[in-house]
Amino acid sequence: MFDRLQAMLMKEFLELRRDRWAMFRLVVPLLIQTLAFGYAATFTVRHVATALLDLDNSQASRGLISRFVATGRFNIVDVATRASEITRDLDSGRATAAIVIHAGFARDLANGQTAPLQVNVDGTNSNTALIALGYISQIVSLYESEHLPTIRPVSTMDAVPAVELSLAERPWFNPGIEDTWFFIPGIIGTITLIQVVSLTAFAIVREREVGTLEQIMVSPIRPVEFILGKTVPFFLIGLGDVALVTAFGVLWFHVPFVGNPLIMLLGASLFLLAALGLGLLLSTLSRTQQQAFALNFFLVNPLFILSGFAFPIAAMPAWLRWLTVINPLRYFLVVIRAVFLKGVGITVLWPDLSAMALLALALLGLSVLRFRKSLD
Amino acid sequence: MSAPQPAVLAEGLTKIFGKFIAVDHLDLTIATGEVVGFIGPNGAGKSTTIRMLCALLTPSAGRAFVAGFDVVGAAEEVREHIGYMSQKFSLYEDLTVWENLRFFAGIYRVPRALFPERGRFAVTMAGLEGREDALVRTLAGGWKQRLALGCAILHRPPVLFLDEPTSGVEPEARRRFWELIHRLAAERVTILVSTHYMEEAEYCNRIALIDRGRLVALGSPGELRRRNLGGTLVALECTPLGAARALLREAPGVAEAAIFGDRMHVLLEGGGLDAAGLGDWLAARGVTAGKAQVIAPSLEDVFVRLVAGRRAEAKA
Numbered sequence: 001m002f003d004r005l006q007a008m009l010m011k012e013f014l015e016l017r018r019d020r021w022a023m024f025r026l027v028v029p030l031l032i033q034t035l036a037f038g039y040a041a042t043f044t045v046r047h048v049a050t051a052l053l054d055l056d057n058s059q060a061s062r063g064l065i066s067r068f069v070a071t072g073r074f075n076i077v078d079v080a081t082r083a084s085e086i087t088r089d090l091d092s093g094r095a096t097a098a099i100v101i102h103a104g105f106a107r108d109l110a111n112g113q114t115a116p117l118q119v120n121v122d123g124t125n126s127n128t129a130l131i132a133l134g135y136i137s138q139i140v141s142l143y144e145s146e147h148l149p150t151i152r153p154v155s156t157m158d159a160v161p162a163v164e165l166s167l168a169e170r171p172w173f174n175p176g177i178e179d180t181w182f183f184i185p186g187i188i189g190t191i192t193l194i195q196v197v198s199l200t201a202f203a204i205v206r207e208r209e210v211g212t213l214e215q216i217m218v219s220p221i222r223p224v225e226f227i228l229g230k231t232v233p234f235f236l237i238g239l240g241d242v243a244l245v246t247a248f249g250v251l252w253f254h255v256p257f258v259g260n261p262l263i264m265l266l267g268a269s270l271f272l273l274a275a276l277g278l279g280l281l282l283s284t285l286s287r288t289q290q291q292a293f294a295l296n297f298f299l300v301n302p303l304f305i306l307s308g309f310a311f312p313i314a315a316m317p318a319w320l321r322w323l324t325v326i327n328p329l330r331y332f333l334v335v336i337r338a339v340f341l342k343g344v345g346i347t348v349l350w351p352d353l354s355a356m357a358l359l360a361l362a363l364l365g366l367s368v369l370r371f372r373k374s375l376d
Numbered sequence: 377m378s379a380p381q382p383a384v385l386a387e388g389l390t391k392i393f394g395k396f397i398a399v400d401h402l403d404l405t406i407a408t409g410e411v412v413g414f415i416g417p418n419g420a421g422k423s424t425t426i427r428m429l430c431a432l433l434t435p436s437a438g439r440a441f442v443a444g445f446d447v448v449g450a451a452e453e454v455r456e457h458i459g460y461m462s463q464k465f466s467l468y469e470d471l472t473v474w475e476n477l478r479f480f481a482g483i484y485r486v487p488r489a490l491f492p493e494r495g496r497f498a499v500t501m502a503g504l505e506g507r508e509d510a511l512v513r514t515l516a517g518g519w520k521q522r523l524a525l526g527c528a529i530l531h532r533p534p535v536l537f538l539d540e541p542t543s544g545v546e547p548e549a550r551r552r553f554w555e556l557i558h559r560l561a562a563e564r565v566t567i568l569v570s571t572h573y574m575e576e577a578e579y580c581n582r583i584a585l586i587d588r589g590r591l592v593a594l595g596s597p598g599e600l601r602r603r604n605l606g607g608t609l610v611a612l613e614c615t616p617l618g619a620a621r622a623l624l625r626e627a628p629g630v631a632e633a634a635i636f637g638d639r640m641h642v643l644l645e646g647g648g649l650d651a652a653g654l655g656d657w658l659a660a661r662g663v664t665a666g667k668a669q670v671i672a673p674s675l676e677d678v679f680v681r682l683v684a685g686r687r688a689e690a691k692a
Binding site for chain 2: 003004006007008010011014015018019210211212214215216217218219220221376
């Protein structure tokens, strides 16, 4: 067993060492993707191109406008004088949002009546539109509360004290609700998955294409020995990926790492085993590198979307929620975010860790069974 | 005492891919130390047969024993007792000569104490002394091929399967390769080697001709050549060759017409055209022809005749 495994491992590492571009291919895309995701994957909307039409032109309306400008989230791209200009701005895409303050705004506000304010958003990018709308209503309600008459006329008789509810937001674990804190841990799982699945699938399919796999299959090597020899190097590379992106997230993006690195190592190991199993399975289903590429492409996107990396699993329809159950990335994201931000331990994470262990066992088992030493 | 066990025994060996019958009830017995050449056109089933004998493909029907082991029931034992060279020289291009040898010695579990000597032997055999640390990708075809053979015999298998080992290798390297094969045969290694070079067939103890999955002929080169072609074989120069062949195939008394290089080989079965009248007959039909000469059949003539005979039967 060890003679053959040793021969396999030695060969794999020699090949990796001879491949001058290997280090480049393994590290550079990883860092670029981390940087890209770290900066680009965000739900914060800044500098919304906004068109403005102030038909009231009062102190009150100008006061409201200055609030919008002051947040830095809105760029006034056009100060319109007519409603048609607003429509044109939205149609042409020059503006994403348009704020129209109708005549009588100041008067109605002073009288405590509903003051007419109209907001149009370009819904073609529903995400940005919703977020921009959220900002606008925050700003408006703040403005509104400041202009409410301070003394309410309350009848002295039968006075029922008004119950005032105020919602105080106190987000735990990520008090500033920093998007990067949410995304960087997710990136570790996502990028490692993509890297390890494709490396494993391609490595075996390439041997099949070149013909060396046939030469190995005709030898008395056992499937387990071959598969271990092929996967151990990629397991180590995967761990290196996790460490690299983690270090990058902590040192560059200043994401706090409050948990136990050993739990992270355990989670990463189980996750990598599942990813290797997936890569091996792909390789048993592909004859050529093109097929492996197509399958890989077909698989990685759904894994990514159905992982909770960006889109909450709880919001998915029931049948898709069921699909996420067999997605190892889903569990790893839970583990990794928990370890990074919450610092919780096995007592909390054991269901996710065991789910990954089960998936790893199933996927590796299936690929060992499928990898028979036969060309049939 | 029973008769000595054959190194390779195939009985009714069949492989069907979907609706295509790649190998059709093939019977073959190879004695220990024999060199058997596997000859046949592309797609005849040579590689499929070899792969079944190597336990890489499962036979659809029939059975086969290699070194006494059943290729289906005892595949692992078969693998330990054979060496195999596939059509591609399946070496690791990014590894050096010595690293490739060490890798294959490792997966065949050649004892560590024996490896230096056997590795050395393989290097010498391949003519790669002093180039042990060269990357395989830098070697020319002939050296790669001899190194692949060296890797395939590190565990000293009693049976060797070589699938078109000489394709794409220059003639001098091919000749050296055949010398190696005969040296191994002299040490009682049994070798089944497929090739499409007809002159290589002459190097074999016996030849198995396979066509469309069926064994068409089996015998030593001499036996096959002596086999009665059923007529007189003549050769003549003519242009254009294609038109001449088409005409001759329909001509009276012509059993077979085939192009050999720049000449035409025509098998006359008597009762129609004869050697003397051939040139005039062709000239009358617009083909320039030289003088026809009666020749002794080569192996290639025999194969062409056998394969063409089968084609005609299939049509009828």
